[in-house]
Amino acid sequence: MKQIRAARLSQLLFLLIFVALFIQTEYRGSDEISLAVNSFLRADPLVLTTYVLATRTFTLLLLPALLVLAFTLLLGRFFCGWLCPLGTILDLITARIKKTAPRQFLKGNFKYWLLLPLLAAALFNMNLAGLLDPISILIRVFTFFLYPLFGNAVRQGWIGLYRLLGDNRDFLEPGYGLLRDYLLPFRETFYPLAFLSALVFLGIVFLERYERRNWCRNLCPLGTLLGIAGSFSLFKRLPARLCPDCGACAALCPTSFDREILNEAECIRCLACRRGCSRELVAFPFAPSANLDQTHLPERRLLLGGLVSGFFLSGLFRFRFPGENERLLRPPGVTEEKEFLQKCVRCGECMKVCLKNALYPAVHQAGLEGIYTPVVIPRLGYCEYNCTLCGQVCPTSAIPSLPVREKKRAVIGKAVFDKNHCLPYARKTNCIVCEEHCPIPQKAIRSEATEERDSSGKKFVLKKPYVVNELCTGCGICEHVCPLEGKAGVEVFVVKDRTPLAEPGPSPSPQ
Amino acid sequence: MKRRLFLRILGLSSLFYRWSLQDLAAADRPLVAVADGKGYAQVTRNAIAALGGMKRFVKPGDVVVVKPNIGWDRSPEQAANTHPLVVRAIAEEALRAGAKKVKVFDRSCNDERRCYANSGIIDGLAGLKGLELKHIEPERFKKAHLSGTGKEWELYGEAMSADVFINVPIAKHHELTGLTLAIKNMMGIMGGNRGGIHGNIENILADVNTLRRSNLVVIDATRILVAHGPQGGAPEDVRVLNKVIASTDIVAADAYATTLFGLKPEAITTTVAAYKRGLGEINLNKITIVKA
Numbered sequence A: 001m002k003q004i005r006a007a008r009l010s011q012l013l014f015l016l017i018f019v020a021l022f023i024q025t026e027y028r029g030s031d032e033i034s035l036a037v038n039s040f041l042r043a044d045p046l047v048l049t050t051y052v053l054a055t056r057t058f059t060l061l062l063l064p065a066l067l068v069l070a071f072t073l074l075l076g077r078f079f080c081g082w083l084c085p086l087g088t089i090l091d092l093i094t095a096r097i098k099k100t101a102p103r104q105f106l107k108g109n110f111k112y113w114l115l116l117p118l119l120a121a122a123l124f125n126m127n128l129a130g131l132l133d134p135i136s137i138l139i140r141v142f143t144f145f146l147y148p149l150f151g152n153a154v155r156q157g158w159i160g161l162y163r164l165l166g167d168n169r170d171f172l173e174p175g176y177g178l179l180r181d182y183l184l185p186f187r188e189t190f191y192p193l194a195f196l197s198a199l200v201f202l203g204i205v206f207l208e209r210y211e212r213r214n215w216c217r218n219l220c221p222l223g224t225l226l227g228i229a230g231s232f233s234l235f236k237r238l239p240a241r242l243c244p245d246c247g248a249c250a251a252l253c254p255t256s257f258d259r260e261i262l263n264e265a266e267c268i269r270c271l272a273c274r275r276g277c278s279r280e281l282v283a284f285p286f287a288p289s290a291n292l293d294q295t296h297l298p299e300r301r302l303l304l305g306g307l308v309s310g311f312f313l314s315g316l317f318r319f320r321f322p323g324e325n326e327r328l329l330r331p332p333g334v335t336e337e338k339e340f341l342q343k344c345v346r347c348g349e350c351m352k353v354c355l356k357n358a359l360y361p362a363v364h365q366a367g368l369e370g371i372y373t374p375v376v377i378p379r380l381g382y383c384e385y386n387c388t389l390c391g392q393v394c395p396t397s398a399i400p401s402l403p404v405r406e407k408k409r410a411v412i413g414k415a416v417f418d419k420n421h422c423l424p425y426a427r428k429t430n431c432i433v434c435e436e437h438c439p440i441p442q443k444a445i446r447s448e449a450t451e452e453r454d455s456s457g458k459k460f461v462l463k464k465p466y467v468v469n470e471l472c473t474g475c476g477i478c479e480h481v482c483p484l485e486g487k488a489g490v491e492v493f494v495v496k497d498r499t500p501l502a503e504p505g506p507s508p509s510p511q
Numbered sequence B: 001m002k003r004r005l006f007l008r009i010l011g012l013s014s015l016f017y018r019w020s021l022q023d024l025a026a027a028d029r030p031l032v033a034v035a036d037g038k039g040y041a042q043v044t045r046n047a048i049a050a051l052g053g054m055k056r057f058v059k060p061g062d063v064v065v066v067k068p069n070i071g072w073d074r075s076p077e078q079a080a081n082t083h084p085l086v087v088r089a090i091a092e093e094a095l096r097a098g099a100k101k102v103k104v105f106d107r108s109c110n111d112e113r114r115c116y117a118n119s120g121i122i123d124g125l126a127g128l129k130g131l132e133l134k135h136i137e138p139e140r141f142k143k144a145h146l147s148g149t150g151k152e153w154e155l156y157g158e159a160m161s162a163d164v165f166i167n168v169p170i171a172k173h174h175e176l177t178g179l180t181l182a183i184k185n186m187m188g189i190m191g192g193n194r195g196g197i198h199g200n201i202e203n204i205l206a207d208v209n210t211l212r213r214s215n216l217v218v219i220d221a222t223r224i225l226v227a228h229g230p231q232g233g234a235p236e237d238v239r240v241l242n243k244v245i246a247s248t249d250i251v252a253a254d255a256y257a258t259t260l261f262g263l264k265p266e267a268i269t270t271t272v273a274a275y276k277r278g279l280g281e282i283n284l285n286k287i288t289i290v291k292a
Helices: A006-024 A038-042 A045-055 A060-075 A078-083 A085-094 A110-123 A134-182 A194-209 A214-218 A221-230 A272-276 A300-316 A337-343 A349-353 A389-393 A423-427 A433-437 A477-481 B003-026 B040-050 B084-096 B112-118 B157-161 B182-189 B194-211 B250-259 B269-276
Strands: A359-361 A374-376 A414-417 A445-453 A459-467 A490-493 B031-036 B063-068 B101-104 B131-133 B141-145 B152-156 B164-168 B170-174 B178-180 B216-225 B238-247 B288-291
Touching (some): A038 A060, A038 A134, A045 A110, A045 A221, A045 A337, A060 A078, A085 A214, A110 A214, A134 A194, A134 A349, A349 A359, A433 A445, A433 A477, A477 A490, B063 B157, B084 B101, B084 B164, B152 B157, B152 B194, B250 B269
Antiparallel strands (some): B031 B238
């Protein structure tokens, strides 16, 4: 029987944890989600680095990433060979993909041209790391593409069974119940950019036909960053080059032995070579001073180029159409758009966890700079009054994790009536579904009763709704439930001043 | 016999005669049982017992639907949802009467998972054998013709096909209809864009109540919401009354419950429309109210 390597075992374990945490990142009866898939991003040094560069602060949320970085300095680029779920997926499928020759243009400094502008842009206040971060890429393809598709397929099958069996389907209920409670998404929501997210992931898989771990060694900015840190590793692989009489390592190594000398920045410490060596020559001894000169660091030209292109990047991506801005509603607790963009890693967890599926990835609303960042679209879903999940799962607290008391006062925007559409105003029809649903105990939407005449001249009482601005949080439930087809009669718009509502005191009864 | 004596006897006997007439009529008069007390489970049982007990409604082997209000992500003290203790007592009684299955559900307005959790209904019904607490499954809605308004509307299959339907609303304020009671609680079995009916809500509700009659109505007035309904949220809008009302006449039950808010039954358009449709008695003078 084939013996499983320790690294592979660890890889499988972490992939399993990743999937389990991903499924767990959903409301399953408890107000708090103690462990979410954000753990992976919190342990992601690329997220850490760009966060620190962009905000010039540190957050304890990213302490695990600091630890990973420290261990990388000590042990080398072990993250890629032992932890990274994307790397694991590539390792698992690569054997089935026939290889042609490696692409030369991906070699050399290409990866630094990805990483350095990314870091420099963060320094100039534009954090685009989420676009290329492997964990973000993976969570996105799961959230926007695979999970909805899976959920929808199972659910449609279940509904199909109802058409077939009618109420007799109830006998199968226990089995489906387990699936529903522990595995399926609660709602099948489809997301914009699902296609792009899938394409990026499939592109990474496609690259495997040129060489193993092509993405990891030639493109991945996280891998590159870890490679730089790993070059300082206190443990060095010996022998540092292929043995002239054997060279088996070249075939065993998934990343760095395509030349004579091992590239320490690419070695992912999977130890495949050590296990495969028939003469047991390979070792990774503690050698702090050994061949430091060999560590490959980007030269000055590259550093400068990266800085300049990052600067350009931070300007090029900034354009926004003003019309889009007025509906660019951010999740609750976000008060400053700029600060939000500095922190958001575009992983899509907030959108996955959102109870009423109010959050969607921005496509064009926030310009190129904001692609994939979460936007509230009230017509599709509203922010549930008592829910604090998006803040809980945000790995960088771009969406702050607020206690319920504070979350209820967090302002997303303000509701505005459109009297040309709203039923009582436009058609003299009683409605006030919005007022009914407004979750604020003192009601941010109220109505006044007026006497009107209908089309036949008969007098009747009409209730006309209006917004109490000081109480409105912009949760969007009014817009969501507005019974008008198409455009709602009440809509939430962005406001600059998103100071939380005042603490509610005992209200004077408005009678 | 002296004339005076004769007249006296005549007068007295006519008095008796009137009483006995009243007694005779009482058999046809709708009965509303009102139970008072702090142990909500027992109060609920008392109210049902005053109507003749659950065995009068539930026969062995029946599939029973208990339809509380679980519409909002609010806790029991906030008086937006039916109290779980009331629902549990009814479910237990129905099971004890031999029900094959008791199904509890509502089409909630807030996220159904949060509503079911926060309303206390999940914990409140835990451990009952034969009880099914489920979210609404959209595929179970079936098109129905509403005769009064001529509309087509989707109604929930499990509610329509149940042998016994027990309507268990909470009594509370409602901005549009004044109050929401048993007649309006039936919105919870309606599919589609329910907001769209608010212009003609009373007639459509009369239609729905015609298609699915409630075999038993139990109104939870253990605590009521007097303002900012149907959702409430502020403790100052809640009044604790410790009352449970039961009746087989949905209009009579709503009519009586209206008085708890200091209002006249005729002020509630949904009650009036249902009365006009012949669904029950609105006139409190023609209703027998029994303290249980």
